[in-house]
Amino acid sequence: MGSIVLPHLKTGWHVDQAIMSEEERLVVIRFGQSAQKECMKQDEALYKIAERVKNFAVIYLCDIDEVPDFNAMYELYDVSAVMFFFRNKHMMCDFGTGNNNKMNWVLEDKQELIDIIETIYRGAKKGRGLVISPKDYSTRHRY
Structure with missing residues (x-):
């Protein structure tokens, strides 16, 4: 099985193209500070599931220091934030955390990640513009 290298979106234009050009699959973008350890952990988990979700989702990475275009609009202040788009529309997900716009914590459990992507x-x-996460993360511990 050939491994998938997660593509990095280098400019705001590339982010827009990624979101707009995908007709059938969910677009998953990890916005964050790529050099930070937490962000690297999230990237590793996304990399590990990319092959398994490729039929219904495509995963991209975007460094918010390199591409600050969306930081204000999407309130991208976290070390890592995963956002979801479908047919050029931002998909919201209720994780039970009070933030329906993005997953702004590191989720390393591969099956949970796959379940979230599949549910969205x-x-x-x-x-639907808002979906309920398969698991409630309101009691999640912050490290």
């Missing part, structure tokens, strides 16, 4: 994809296909 299914909701998006049904025309």
